[in-house]
Amino acid sequence: MTNPAPREWHCFACGLRLGIAHGRQWHLRYKTAQFFVSGPVVAICHRCSTRNESPALPASDEASEAAA
Numbered sequence: 001m002t003n004p005a006p007r008e009w010h011c012f013a014c015g016l017r018l019g020i021a022h023g024r025q026w027h028l029r030y031k032t033a034q035f036f037v038s039g040p041v042v043a044i045c046h047r048c049s050t051r052n053e054s055p056a057l058p059a060s061d062e063a064s065e066a067a068a
């Protein structure tokens with residue numbers, strides 16, 4: 001089983017981690033709620049309220065069997 005390093009998305013203002021890339025989706029977590037989203041997403045930082053647009057997701061290498 002491969003273990004690719006996940007890409008993380010951090011608030012550009014305060015550095016709080018907003019999400020982790022899993023293949024072609026962002027895994028967003030806040031308290032007990034978790035979300036998997038694909039495509040561009042906007043998150044409001046829950047620490048400093050800065051609006052953050054997600055960086056481009058990496059072209060998926062490892063999740064390609066579920067893609068298409």
Ligand SMILES: [Zn+2]
Pocket residue numbers: 011012013014015016045046047048049050
């Ligand atoms: Zn922030």
